[in-house]
Amino acid sequence: MNPGGVSTSVTLREVAVRAGVHPATVSRALNPQTQQMVSSETLERVLEAARELNYRTNTIARSLRTQRSLTVGVVIPDITNPLFPRMMRGIDDALEEVQYASLVTYTDGRDERLLERFELLRQRGVDGLIVATARHSDAVLDSLERSGIAVVQINRRSRNKDIPSVTADDRAGTRAAVEYLVELGHRHIAHIGGPQRHSTGRTRLAEFRSAMRRAGLGVPEGSAVTGRSVTIQEGFRVGREVLAGHPEVTAILAGNDLMALGCYDALRSAGRRCPQDVSVIGFNDMEFADRFDPPLTTIHFDHYEMGAAAVEILMRRLRSGGPGNQPAARLELDTELIVRASTAPPR
Amino acid sequence: MNPGGVSTSVTLREVAVRAGVHPATVSRALNPQTQQMVSSETLERVLEAARELNYRTNTIARSLRTQRSLTVGVVIPDITNPLFPRMMRGIDDALEEVQYASLVTYTDGRDERLLERFELLRQRGVDGLIVATARHSDAVLDSLERSGIAVVQINRRSRNKDIPSVTADDRAGTRAAVEYLVELGHRHIAHIGGPQRHSTGRTRLAEFRSAMRRAGLGVPEGSAVTGRSVTIQEGFRVGREVLAGHPEVTAILAGNDLMALGCYDALRSAGRRCPQDVSVIGFNDMEFADRFDPPLTTIHFDHYEMGAAAVEILMRRLRSGGPGNQPAARLELDTELIVRASTAPPR
DNA sequence: CCGGTGACTGCGAACGATTGCAAGCGGGCC
DNA sequence: GGCCCGCTTGCAATCGTTCGCAGTCACCGG
Numbered sequence: 001m002n003p004g005g006v007s008t009s010v011t012l013r014e015v016a017v018r019a020g021v022h023p024a025t026v027s028r029a030l031n032p033q034t035q036q037m038v039s040s041e042t043l044e045r046v047l048e049a050a051r052e053l054n055y056r057t058n059t060i061a062r063s064l065r066t067q068r069s070l071t072v073g074v075v076i077p078d079i080t081n082p083l084f085p086r087m088m089r090g091i092d093d094a095l096e097e098v099q100y101a102s103l104v105t106y107t108d109g110r111d112e113r114l115l116e117r118f119e120l121l122r123q124r125g126v127d128g129l130i131v132a133t134a135r136h137s138d139a140v141l142d143s144l145e146r147s148g149i150a151v152v153q154i155n156r157r158s159r160n161k162d163i164p165s166v167t168a169d170d171r172a173g174t175r176a177a178v179e180y181l182v183e184l185g186h187r188h189i190a191h192i193g194g195p196q197r198h199s200t201g202r203t204r205l206a207e208f209r210s211a212m213r214r215a216g217l218g219v220p221e222g223s224a225v226t227g228r229s230v231t232i233q234e235g236f237r238v239g240r241e242v243l244a245g246h247p248e249v250t251a252i253l254a255g256n257d258l259m260a261l262g263c264y265d266a267l268r269s270a271g272r273r274c275p276q277d278v279s280v281i282g283f284n285d286m287e288f289a290d291r292f293d294p295p296l297t298t299i300h301f302d303h304y305e306m307g308a309a310a311v312e313i314l315m316r317r318l319r320s321g322g323p324g325n326q327p328a329a330r331l332e333l334d335t336e337l338i339v340r341a342s343t344a345p346p347r
Numbered sequence: 348m349n350p351g352g353v354s355t356s357v358t359l360r361e362v363a364v365r366a367g368v369h370p371a372t373v374s375r376a377l378n379p380q381t382q383q384m385v386s387s388e389t390l391e392r393v394l395e396a397a398r399e400l401n402y403r404t405n406t407i408a409r410s411l412r413t414q415r416s417l418t419v420g421v422v423i424p425d426i427t428n429p430l431f432p433r434m435m436r437g438i439d440d441a442l443e444e445v446q447y448a449s450l451v452t453y454t455d456g457r458d459e460r461l462l463e464r465f466e467l468l469r470q471r472g473v474d475g476l477i478v479a480t481a482r483h484s485d486a487v488l489d490s491l492e493r494s495g496i497a498v499v500q501i502n503r504r505s506r507n508k509d510i511p512s513v514t515a516d517d518r519a520g521t522r523a524a525v526e527y528l529v530e531l532g533h534r535h536i537a538h539i540g541g542p543q544r545h546s547t548g549r550t551r552l553a554e555f556r557s558a559m560r561r562a563g564l565g566v567p568e569g570s571a572v573t574g575r576s577v578t579i580q581e582g583f584r585v586g587r588e589v590l591a592g593h594p595e596v597t598a599i600l601a602g603n604d605l606m607a608l609g610c611y612d613a614l615r616s617a618g619r620r621c622p623q624d625v626s627v628i629g630f631n632d633m634e635f636a637d638r639f640d641p642p643l644t645t646i647h648f649d650h651y652e653m654g655a656a657a658v659e660i661l662m663r664r665l666r667s668g669g670p671g672n673q674p675a676a677r678l679e680l681d682t683e684l685i686v687r688a689s690t691a692p693p694r
Numbered sequence: 695c696c697g698g699t700g701a702c703t704g705c706g707a708a709c710g711a712t713t714g715c716a717a718g719c720g721g722g723c724c
Numbered sequence: 725g726g727c728c729c730g731c732t733t734g735c736a737a738t739c740g741t742t743c744g745c746a747g748t749c750a751c752c753g754g
Contacts, residue, residue, distance in 0.1 A: 009469070011740060022704045027742060034743090039702060059471045060410045061740035064709045069407060079435055082634065085426045092426075092453070101471065103448055106439070122356070124406045124448065261638060287429065291608060293640035358710060369734050374712060381713090386732060408710035411739045 010053045019049035026050070030057065063125060072314060073121035074104045075114055076132040081258075082286040083303060084132070087154065090307025091130060098315055100127075107133050109229060115140045122149075128314045130307075134158045134165070135197045150317045154310045157199045157330070164317070164328040166309045170203040170283075173299035173335035177253050177281045178211035180337055184345045186251040186279065187217060192238050192263055193226040194255035201226055201255060204283065208253060222246060230255055235262020236269075243270050243278075250278055250346035257282035257289055257298055260342070264292070275344035285338055295340035301333045309333070357400045366396035373397070377404065410472060419661060420468035421451045422461055423479040428605075429633040430650060431479070434501065437654025438477060445662055447474075454480050456576060462487045469496075475661045477654075481505045481512070482544045497664045501657045504546045504677070511664070511675040513656045517550040517630075520646035520682035524600050524628045525558035527684055531692045533598040533626065534564060539585050539610055540573040541602035548573055548602060551630065555600060569593060577602055582609020583616075590617050590625075597625055597693040604629035604636055604645055607689070611639070622691035632685055642687035648680045656680070 016023040021042060028034040029046035038046070049055075063069040074091060076084050088104070095102055103121055107113040111133050118140075121129070128150035134141055138158040144151050145163050157165035181189050191208045194201030205224060212219050222245045227234030235254060239262055243249065254260035260282030267274050274280050274294060282289065285300035313329050363370040368389060375381040376393035385393070396402075410416040421438060423431050435451070442449055450468055454460040458480050465487075468476070475497035481488055485505040491498050492510050504512035528536050538555045541548030552573060559566050569592045574581030582601060586609055590596065601607035607629030614621050621627050621641055629636065632647035660676050 009740095012742095013740075023740085024705080024742075025703060027740095028703090031742085037702070042702080056466060056470045058740050060407055060416060061709090062742075063407045064411050064711090064739085065741045065743085067709075079426070079432045079439075080634070082429070082432075085429075085432055088426050089453070092451070101450055101467075104439070104451070106436070119403060120448075123403045287427070288635055288639075291640065292635075292638050293642075295640075356710095359712095360710080370710090371712075371735080372733060375733090378712085384732075389732080405710055408739090409712075411741090412710080412712045414739070 009058065010055050011058070012055070015046065015049045015053055015055050018053060019046045021046060030055075067125075068127055069125035070100050071124065071126050072100055072102055072128045072130060072311075073118070073124075073126040074102045074130045074132075075117060075121075076104065076106060077109050078106050079104070082288070083155070083256075083284055086287070086303035087132070087307040090304035090309075091311055092307075093304075094308040094311035098311075100311075100315075102130075111135050111138070112140065118144065128152070128318055130154055130310050130314060132156065134163075134199065136199055136202060137197070150314055152310045152314045152317070154306060155200070159199075161330070162323070162328050164313050164330065166306050166313065166329075166331045166333065167199065168299075168301040168306070169332040169335050170200055171207045172332075173283060173301070173337070174204045174207040174253070175211045176335065176337045177283075177299055178208060178215065180339070181251045181253070181279060181281065181343070182215045182217070184251075184279070184343065186346050188223075188246065188248045189217065189251045189253060190242050190246060190249045191219075191224040192235055192242060192252055192254045192259055193224065194230045194259065195228060196226055198230075200283075201230075204253075204255060220246065223249065227255065227259060230258055232258050232262040232265070235259030236265045237262070239263040239266030240269065243267070243272070251343070252278060252280050254280060254282050257284045257286045257296060260296055260298065261292065264342075275342050276347070279343040279346075281343060289338075290340060292342075294342045297340045297343040298338055300336045300338045306333055356405065357402050358405070359402070362393065362396050362400055362402050365400060366393045368393060377402075414472075415474055416472035417447050418450055418471065418473050419447055419475045419477060419658075420465070420471075420473040421449045421477045421479075422464060422468075423451065423453060424456050425453050426451070429635070430502070430603075430631055433634070433650035434479070434654040437651035437656075438658055439654075440651075441655040441658035445658075447658075447662075449477075458482050458485070459487065465491065475499070475665055477501055477657050477661060479503065481510075481546065483546055483549060484544070497661055499657045499661045499664070501653060502547070506546075508677070509675050511660050511677065513653050513660065513676075513678045513680065514546065515630075515646075515648040515653070516679040516682050517547055518554045519679075520630060520648070520684075521551045521554040521600070522558045523682065523684045524630075524646055525555060525562065527686070528598045528600070528626060528628065528690070529562045529564070531598075531626070531690065533693050535570075535593065535595045536564065536598045536600060537589050537593060537596045538566075538571040539582055539589060539599055539601045539606055540571065541577045541606065542575060543573055545577075547630075548577075551600075551602060567593065570596065574602065574606060577605055579605050579609040579612070582606030583612045584609070586610040586613030587616065590614070590619070598690070599625060599627050601627060601629050604631045604633045604643060607643055607645065608639065611689075622689050623694065626690040626693075628690060636685075637687060639689075641689045644687045644690040645685055647683045647685045653680055 012023045012026050016026045029038045029043050105117045130152050132154045134153045134156040141158050153165035193205045225238050227238045252263050260280050263280050282296050282298035285298045289296040359370045359373050363373045376385045376390050452464045477499050479501045481500045481503040488505050500512035540552045572585050574585045599610050607627050610627050629643050629645035632645045636643040
């Protein structure tokens with residue numbers, strides 16, 4: 001007895017001895033799935049012994065035997081990107097509910113690292129994968145999918161429709177942003193987008209064009225430009241370029257919040273004020289977006305929910321033991337335009 | 348052969364068959380520690396076979412046998428707190444170097460959850476623990492330490508000097524902040540501190556008092572108040588209280604950056620401007636502190652390095668196989684005052 | 695009274711690696 | 725020529741669970 005303390009690890013065998021039964025019986029008694037196989041007296045005796053010894057099942061041994069680790073790998077570009085902490089919480093909380101744990105790994109934007117990182121995860125026996133690094137055309141993801149491991153894409157998705165995904169409704173979000181700017185009276189709207197190898201970059205750019213067309217507005221050459229990555233630096237670089245080429249622009253729809261911050265910098269360096277001279281809209285509603293100078297108008301979606309939903313889809317897949325016959329889920333989360341102070345009518 | 352693809356798992360035994368040797372020999376050939384035991388011809392044959400089959404050692408099986416999982420548990424309050432993502436990167440990158448992985452778990456400020464969460468980590472066989480939730484007087488941590496598991500504290504530390512820790516030099520940071528405010532000409536400086544159950548809250552408050560005394564300034568009743576948690580909400584609540592009770596205050600040293608943001612809100616709600624009416628200094632230099640309105644003057648330290656250093660200490664401990672005889676490391680990271688726009692001379 | 699059935703429990707073989715021990719083998723030395 | 729030694733390698737146990745199989749026992753129905 002070691003109240004409040006941490007005991008050294010006790011095995012099934014020791015519990016068995018104390019309860020006067022075979023280890024296998026202890027195993028059955030402790031597993032909810034097989035509990036009804038053991039008589040109630042034995043059950044009680046075993047449970048008592050287990051409690052007294054403070055027995056905890058050794059996950060490693062179980063995993064070796066059952067070939068399931070109750071672990072999923074999570075591959076994200078970088079936890080430092082403020083989009084991901086909340087998403088991770090959604091994932092981890094949902095995993096905790098089903099006794100799973102996550103093993104997190106980063107690609108730092110070098111998406112091809114996925115394969116090499118995956119090897120490590122595989123060595124550790126992950127049962128499935130949540131991947132936030134999908135490219136539009138992603139051979140690695142395709143091969144993972146073919147190899148039969150359960151994969152769910154999150155935030156971005158590849159064109160491979162056999163792989164389930166949870167993304168924001170990029171189309172609706174972009175549409176809302178453009179329509180809002182138009183409504184404010186803007187006529188010269190630029191788009192500083194993300195890379196076209198990402199579904200987010202593609203969809204948002206495509207929808208930007210559509211929405212502009214629907215509004216009867218043109219998208220002149222050089223007023224919808226995409227960066228090489230979704231970073232403040234690229235937002236700054238591309239923003240400067242666009243502002244220089246199109247001084248008539250009074251509003252910018254950025255590819256995401258980080259690029260929007262880059263646009264802030266570009267505006268400042270061009271001696272123009274936000275929102276008085278140029279309005280800016282981001283995407284993601286990242287943490288502290290309401291604290292920036294000016295507070296950022298942006299497209300919100302529920303990052304936490306996105307993580308939780310990905311886990312749910314993954315678990316469904318793991319339980320069914322394969323993709324099954326039903327088509328892969330492609331969940332799109334609702335978006336909401338959050339109006340703050342980075343947008344205003346044009347002068 | 349399955350180029351670019353993902354092969355199904357191949358075992359030591361299969362490699363052994365292909366190389367025409369015993370599995371034990373393959374094991375020795377593949378382990379750098381024992382590699383010199385096998386002849387160079389055999390070695391080559393084995394390596395070739397392993398490469399051809401794309402063999403990866405099964406970490407779970409290895410862990411069961413060796414009783415070491417190459418995994419460490421990381422316990423943090425909440426990954427959503429912007430202090431932690433960078434720290435996690437420091438931890439994970441350092442762990443990756445030594446082939447370890449991290450299993451992260453959250454306490455959400457309910458520090459007592461540590462014990463229950465630790466049980467889960469123990470089940471999964473973590474070799475050590477990095478804990479960011481230390482309380483000044485922390486029975487759970489004490490018992491963990493006594494139980495012999497390797498623990499390193501990070502960011503905060505308990506009074507138990509037998510447990511190694513990596514913290515910021517809270518004392519020096521606080522001193523620099525106070526001295527800077529004094530130098531600017533402030534005479535009425537308040538402290539909106541963190542809970543006294545945390546070493547950070549304690550040390551910063553204590554040093555605030557010392558530094559004020561050294562500057563020949565008083566700390567009137569009610570001008571150094573601590574919150575119940577280090578959050579924006581508490582910063583706001585306590586900030587309002589202090590401002591109401593001490594309208595003469597022209598500068599606030601906050602317990603951390605989040606509380607500083609709360610102070611921003613409190614000032615706004617009191618109709619006072621920052622920095623024109625009241626200067627504010629934070630602590631941590633969290634992500635995007637330079638983007639706030641106004642950009643936050645704060646005490647910087649290297650979060651990434653903090654994580655990496657914790658890993659180094661932990662690894663040293665794991666390798667030596669116990670606390671050894673040398674005293675536990677208590678590393679304090681250098682701090683630096685980053686002057687931005689939330690501070691100015693008093694009117 | 696006997697065969698059958700069902701409910702429990704025990705037995706022992708996995709899972710895939712690591713490692714102490716011992717055997718085989720060749721060479722050097724006395 | 726015999727002995728010892730060191731270098732390689734194989735053997736088999738082990739880590740802690742799970743699970744298919746089979747055995748035991750009581751009870752029930754014919």
